[in-house]
Amino acid sequence: MSQEESDISLIIAQIVQKLKGSNLYAQLERQAWGSWEKRILKSLNSMCTELSIPLARKRPVGEQKELLNKWNEMGTDEPDLSLFRPVYAPKDFLEVLINLRNPNYENGDSLSFRTHLGLIQVPLKVKDIPELKECFIELGLNTGQLGIDDSTQVPPELFENEHVRIGQKVLAEQDSAAAQQYVRQGSPTALRAELWALILNISSQPEDILYYEQLKTNVIQHDLLVDSLIYKDVKLTASNDDYYFVFEDYLYQVLLCFSRDTSVLSHFAYNSASPPKSYIRGKLGLEEYAVFYPPNGVIPFHGFSMYVAPLCFLYHEPSKLYQIFREMYVRFFFRLHSISSHPSGIVSLCLLFETLLQTYLPQLFYHLREIGAQPLRISFKWMVRAFSGYLATDQLLLLWDRILGYNSLEILAVLAAAVFAFRAVNLMEVTSLAAAEAVLADLSTLKVMPLLQIFLFATVT
């Protein structure tokens, strides 16, 4: 573990200790989240002071010109990013979630029906398989699916041709609600970009393109510390990925603009987190000089760029790609890295995953627990990234079709459980966490729709 990573881990360990040891130990959700947010701010501030880099500065004119010329090939830049470290990684966030406690909840030492055997100790209501079957009824065995019924062995007259025809009709009618219903059975590759834009209400009006150009100007004019974090993240994740490295330049163009977009701040009205604040230099404490940092209030973490990468397959025009990503973020992705009791929030997803596994694969769950390989430790990173970077791209897009179709992220938890069910035989033979991780390291060969269908509709319970 490098120095930066061990520093972060130390900070995380300190928070964990604080949460466990204090005798209001049972911090309310908000207090736990508040201290987590504070640690993120401290980490960013200490990076600032250690590296003597300002949080934000105006670029000199020469530098602005240079960046403008290089705008379409920022990936060729090789700045020295070795001193930067990601503010946090998913596993750090998991530690915070594990230590969430409700002060009013009985957390006795003796085992009883009330004991949560998984890592999440918050009693949120999650669906069981009968409820999930009702909810995801279009994934049933009697309904045609793209991802299953379009495979080469199945003659296209049986399902695929008709499905494509209906999709074209939905697009012709420009019916957003119909499109959302339609993609529950998967979207044909040729129609996907337009269907998603229809569902997310994105249409490229001249003012949208102008808005994107203005964001671009903001990037040129001001240099943010967060930019370096974004660069580092892209270099570490997407650039190393066989599927996504070609889109490196697009990722910078989207994420740097995303940081400057103040319209993203409006999602904090329904997000329990709050955007970090700062003051113009020399004006500390004066409210007229208070600003949000970064301008969109979102501090990227390790792997953040993977939310954008799959979208690059669908959209090639930067301003449209940007709009789609922004809408996907404020509707879905923000829930994956903030604490809330929402059914699609990451806490509920973790609990749903653990409950499904414990209820329907009790032997496997017990075995993994006994060998010190709590299943959530392995599946958490899949869910936080919505499986981006773990599945093959065509499979990932089929999965994200369903996220849009059902307007819910619960399918991520169901898929995670289905993956464990699929590899259960191998997992029963492992004797350590590392071995379990190895069994589940490569998901790139998985076909998501058959896995989901079998887990929900064809497993004998």
Place this chain on the structure above:
Amino acid sequence: MRLGWGCQEGLVVGGPEQRLRLVALGGIMSRVSVPCHVKGTVALQVGDVRTSHGRPGVLVIDVTFPSVAPFELQEITFKNYYTAFLSIRVRQHTSMHTPAKWVTCLRDHCLMPNPHSEEGAQDYVSLFKHQMLCDMARVLELRLILRQPSPLWLSFTVEELQIYQQGPKSPSMTFPKWLSHPVPCEQPVPLLEQMWALTEMIRASHTSARIGRFDVDGCYDLNLLSYT
């Protein structure tokens, strides 16, 4: 912001017979808070509190109105804290010499659909007089009976209890004619006032961020992040 949901619950949940209908009022009804004295909660339990291991699953809260004449109850609001079911009994002033009797006006109103899980545990709740089983005129005293059958919770109660009576009608708003005719044979529902309050609340909770510019007069030179 949870407040919105709590109020919505008060609107829709009133019993299976209640249907959401856009019914008009004669005018907007305002509400006036009635000062009340909330006595400490009393746990109903068999046996000695000290020696028994179980937690009481029933609590009683008495609410009196020492300085107020018998009034017509319009609304009860509170913040729930892990109570699963609520019953309310009311003692009303009767004329003549008949002693005031206790009558149940709300029976087993469900606040938490699943008593073992968090849903509904910390909601803001509003209960209206049309949801009550009896007429709420001339209220002398209220008794709230809280039930939490799940042993998972260490304690439960209701907080921020407020009782409201009907305020003076405000004649300033004018409605179109079809809106101001109440549906016959049905008690008017204070729907409009609640929906208005909801929109005001949602508007107030909007973040006050500047849209567009993130800098101050072209300057975005920042020192460090603020912790407050």
